[in-house]
Amino acid sequence: ELGGVLEPYDLLFDNAVEAYYKQDWLSVILNMERALRNKGTVRKVKAQCRLSCANLTAFQHSEPGSPVPLPGAGPVQDLGFFQRVLKRAKCVDRCEAEKLGPPSVHKVSDEVELEFKKRTPYNYLQVAYFKINKLDKAVAAANTFYVANPDHVEMRQNLEYYSLMAGVQEADFKDLEARPHMAEFLEGKRLYSADDFLSSIGHFEASLEEYFTADAECRALCEGAYDYDGYNYMEYNADLFQSITGKQQTAFSFFVFSTFVMSVSYHYLFVLNCKQNCAVELASTPGREQPFEDFLPSHLNYLQFSYYNSEQYEKAIECAKTFLLFHPDDEVMKQNLAYYSAVLGEEKAAAIPAREIVQQYIKNSLLEKELLYFGYEIFGITFVDPDTWTPEEIMPKKLRDKQKADRETAARITEEIGNLMKEIETLVEEKTKESSDIAQVLKDGMSKSTPTPDGSLVFDGITISMTSKALNGSQRVVLDGVITEDECRELHRLSNTAAQKGDGYRGKPSPHSPSEMFQGVTILKALKLGQEGVLPLKSARLFFDISEKVRKVVESYFSLQSPLYFSYSHLVCRSAIEEKQEARDDLSHPVHVDNCLLISELNECIKEPPAYTHRDYSAILYLNDDFEGGDFIFTELDAKTITAVVKPQCGRIVAFGAGKENPHGVRAVMKGQRCAVALWFTLDPRHNEKERIQAEELLKMLSSPLDAEFQKTEEDSSEETASEKASVMPDGGKTATTEETKTPAEERASKTAEEKTDTDADTKTESKDKQPEATAPEKAKAKTATKTKPAGKAKTKKKEAEKTEAKTADKKKKPAAKKTVKASSKKTESKQPKAKSSKSDSLKKKEEL
Numbered sequence: 001e002l003g004g005v006l007e008p009y010d011l012l013f014d015n016a017v018e019a020y021y022k023q024d025w026l027s028v029i030l031n032m033e034r035a036l037r038n039k040g041t042v043r044k045v046k047a048q049c050r051l052s053c054a055n056l057t058a059f060q061h062s063e064p065g066s067p068v069p070l071p072g073a074g075p076v077q078d079l080g081f082f083q084r085v086l087k088r089a090k091c092v093d094r095c096e097a098e099k100l101g102p103p104s105v106h107k108v109s110d111e112v113e114l115e116f117k118k119r120t121p122y123n124y125l126q127v128a129y130f131k132i133n134k135l136d137k138a139v140a141a142a143n144t145f146y147v148a149n150p151d152h153v154e155m156r157q158n159l160e161y162y163s164l165m166a167g168v169q170e171a172d173f174k175d176l177e178a179r180p181h182m183a184e185f186l187e188g189k190r191l192y193s194a195d196d197f198l199s200s201i202g203h204f205e206a207s208l209e210e211y212f213t214a215d216a217e218c219r220a221l222c223e224g225a226y227d228y229d230g231y232n233y234m235e236y237n238a239d240l241f242q243s244i245t246g247k248q249q250t251a252f253s254f255f256v257f258s259t260f261v262m263s264v265s266y267h268y269l270f271v272l273n274c275k276q277n278c279a280v281e282l283a284s285t286p287g288r289e290q291p292f293e294d295f296l297p298s299h300l301n302y303l304q305f306s307y308y309n310s311e312q313y314e315k316a317i318e319c320a321k322t323f324l325l326f327h328p329d330d331e332v333m334k335q336n337l338a339y340y341s342a343v344l345g346e347e348k349a350a351a352i353p354a355r356e357i358v359q360q361y362i363k364n365s366l367l368e369k370e371l372l373y374f375g376y377e378i379f380g381i382t383f384v385d386p387d388t389w390t391p392e393e394i395m396p397k398k399l400r401d402k403q404k405a406d407r408e409t410a411a412r413i414t415e416e417i418g419n420l421m422k423e424i425e426t427l428v429e430e431k432t433k434e435s436s437d438i439a440q441v442l443k444d445g446m447s448k449s450t451p452t453p454d455g456s457l458v459f460d461g462i463t464i465s466m467t468s469k470a471l472n473g474s475q476r477v478v479l480d481g482v483i484t485e486d487e488c489r490e491l492h493r494l495s496n497t498a499a500q501k502g503d504g505y506r507g508k509p510s511p512h513s514p515s516e517m518f519q520g521v522t523i524l525k526a527l528k529l530g531q532e533g534v535l536p537l538k539s540a541r542l543f544f545d546i547s548e549k550v551r552k553v554v555e556s557y558f559s560l561q562s563p564l565y566f567s568y569s570h571l572v573c574r575s576a577i578e579e580k581q582e583a584r585d586d587l588s589h590p591v592h593v594d595n596c597l598l599i600s601e602l603n604e605c606i607k608e609p610p611a612y613t614h615r616d617y618s619a620i621l622y623l624n625d626d627f628e629g630g631d632f633i634f635t636e637l638d639a640k641t642i643t644a645v646v647k648p649q650c651g652r653i654v655a656f657g658a659g660k661e662n663p664h665g666v667r668a669v670m671k672g673q674r675c676a677v678a679l680w681f682t683l684d685p686r687h688n689e690k691e692r693i694q695a696e697e698l699l700k701m702l703s704s705p706l707d708a709e710f711q712k713t714e715e716d717s718s719e720e721t722a723s724e725k726a727s728v729m730p731d732g733g734k735t736a737t738t739e740e741t742k743t744p745a746e747e748r749a750s751k752t753a754e755e756k757t758d759t760d761a762d763t764k765t766e767s768k769d770k771q772p773e774a775t776a777p778e779k780a781k782a783k784t785a786t787k788t789k790p791a792g793k794a795k796t797k798k799k800e801a802e803k804t805e806a807k808t809a810d811k812k813k814k815p816a817a818k819k820t821v822k823a824s825s826k827k828t829e830s831k832q833p834k835a836k837s838s839k840s841d842s843l844k845k846k847e848e849l
């Protein structure tokens with residue numbers, strides 16, 4: 001496609017969009033795919049041109065790939081530098097024109113560029129493929145778009161919808177734009193987290209290799225920015241250059257010359273800055289707000305540990321040493337290296353060098369940084385170093401001092417704002433208390449129905465027993481009479497039947513206290529058991545209906561202006577383990593806050609994952625009181641000072657804002673079983689509980705048995721029916737002409753109405769999207785627990801290391817120590833935030849399921 005015949009991809013994009021509105025799906029696909037391909041080609045050609053031109057006009061006095069010292073360092077008469085910069089620019093222009101046609105053809109507007117960046121083409125493609133019933137491609141396109149637009153609600157729903165469809169496979173959910181190094185890295189990380197170290201090695205190594213390729217390309221593309229605002233910078237400079245070299249040295253030409261030097265240098269600094277930013281660019285992946293921290297070094301960290309676990313000590317040493325090039329003072333890594341060296345033999349270890357390519361990379365990058373800082377001093381261009389590993393000395397002292405002062409100022413301002421916020425909070429709290437006083441007054445004067453503070457009705461038979469005021473806080477309430485004795489009994493029974501069926505607390509019977517047994521069941525699970533006949537379907541439905549009732553009550557009581565959505569719901573029982581009650585001083589559920597990580601030592605609550613930050617309100621509906629202990633408590637942020645106690649009893653709910661104003665916990669259950677329906681709500685529709693939607697679907701299906709029968713037979717027959725089904729779809733390509741265009745969302749809506757969930761697809765999703773929030777921490781914990789293997793391994797190696805025994809006595813434990821680092825790095829991606837992750841680690845244990 002070279003030789004100037006490459007169709008401009010903005011034109012193709014426009015064609016595709018036009019075709020979309022004409023519902024010419026094939027043409028959408030044809031044009032959009034070509035647009036994507038051509039865009040890729042343009043990028044590749046540009047990179048190639050820049051790379052080859054750079055080689056052609058290499059600056060002799062420097063090593064290949066390393067930056068050129070700025071003019072000013074050498075004699076002013078040396079125009080070679082500028083000559084080469086200009087020659088390179090000309091070379092690039094010629095090369096690109098030759099391969100892509102004149103710039104006017106392959107240059108696209110910023111708007112179109114942005115559309116591609118946002119992966120918009122895949123949104124169009126997704127619809128088009130869906131319309132012509134190419135499901136696998138539709139899914140891949142949808143997924144590719146979604147990866148870059150994780151907040152796109154419609155696309156998420158499309159994906160959920162696709163995942164329910166027959167014939168769609170897990171493997172169809174591809175990211176067609178994934179960059180090789182990132183794909184490898186993520187896969188490596190996945191395997192690493194699964195303790196499959198041997199397999200992760202290959203991926204991290206591949207990622208490293210691809211990284212340097214991508215880095216070279218990224219840097220090459222930086223060279224090209226010779227055109228600013230449509231004004232050819234280099235041409236201008238070339239003219240200037242002519243006027244200097246062609247004329248006698250006069251005062252005037254000296255002036256012209258300085259201007260020239262300045263502008264080329266200025267430009268060159270921009271190029272360098274762009275190159276430095278490749279580190280950020282390569283560490284970023286769409287869908288992640290932040291780039292991976294310390295991305296390149298983290299490869300070597302992962303690798304050293306994977307190699308160690310695969311008993312490849314030479315490699316482990318090589319990687320540890322290479323990592324230390326970035327962070328020479330990293331204590332853990334130094335200890336690891338010492339340990340590996342002791343195992344392998346010091347002499348042998350000493351002979352292993354760090355990786356050359358990384359050494360080169362660092363050297364080069366540091367030079368660039370120095371130049372950029374130099375540029376800062378001369379031109380005042382700010383350079384923000386993207387790397388965390390840069391040695392302090394690289395930054396000029398003046399700048400360092402200035403930054404330090406800036407940081408201090410910022411800290412002071414933050415503190416002042418914090419104080420101000422606290423004051424405001426107290427004010428607001430007082431106001432809230434006042435208004436709940438009014439509620440209290442209203443309550444006293446109320447008969448059967450329950451008016452809320454704003455005067456609206458909740459439900460008959462429900463009473464407000466304690467308001468925020470009585471509970472010494474804000475956004476708190478205790479309501480009674482929410483459900484009847486009979487309903488309590490029925491749900492209690494449901495929980496125990498479900499638990500007997502083996503649906504424990506995800507294999508972890510005592511997530512919060514070793515003295516208690518926990519069992520939980522979700523609504524969907526209950527419905528499935530109902531469908532299987534294990535428990536009465538009626539009870540499962542009750543569970544569903546009651547949770548909805550609680551949602552309405554909470555919404556109404558707190559006078560919320562926008563609807564509450566379920567974030568997670570389950571029925572959970574805690575039973576005292578009889579023989580483990582002596583000398584017990586723990587809580588059944590440690591004090592925590594539902595939507596942030598409580599750091600009681602600091603009286604702080606950090607609203608960051610792994611906390612479920614989207615949770616806005618919580619409600620616990622109690623089912624019984626025939627047990628000892630188990631009081632619900634509200635505390636201050638210190639997790640110690642108890643501000644209110646709520647005794648569970650049938651039909652009572654305690655509802656509260658899920659934020660830092662409401663730290664709470666559960667006192668030890670010393671005897672018997674305490675059951676409750678725990679519900680968390682969110683105001684953010686994007687976090688609407690998936691399982692609940694599935695439960696709703698299932699309920700609808702179960703309540704129309706005829707329908708279900710029909711579904712079963714349809715499902716039972718083979719392939720044929722699948723394609724038949726496809727043709728029933730809004731337009732399976734066959735009925736395209738009669739159907740008006742619907743967006744995939746509309747398709748979805750109409751489909752859900754006409755084609756109910758089939759059992760097959762349903763089980764599929766059930767196993768796939770079980771509350772990820774709930775499983776993750778459990779899994780991580782379980783893993784740490786089983787991780788005792790390295791000690792054994794270290795022992796078998798003991799004999800060899802015997803000689804070094806004395807010296808390495810404390811190092812012996814190193815791998816174990818490293819284990820903890822590793823385990824925590826799992827959550828925080830890199831080893832760096834050690835301190836932070838160990839904190840959140842212990843906090844995580846406090847988090848509820």
Ligand SMILES: O=C(O)CCC(=O)C(=O)O
Pocket residue numbers: 589594620632664665666676678848849
């Ligand atoms: O069961 C209770 O009373 C409270 C449970 C709780 O706070 C939680 O699971 O987050």
Ligand SMILES: [Fe+3]
Pocket residue numbers: 592593594618664848
């Ligand atoms: Fe809680």
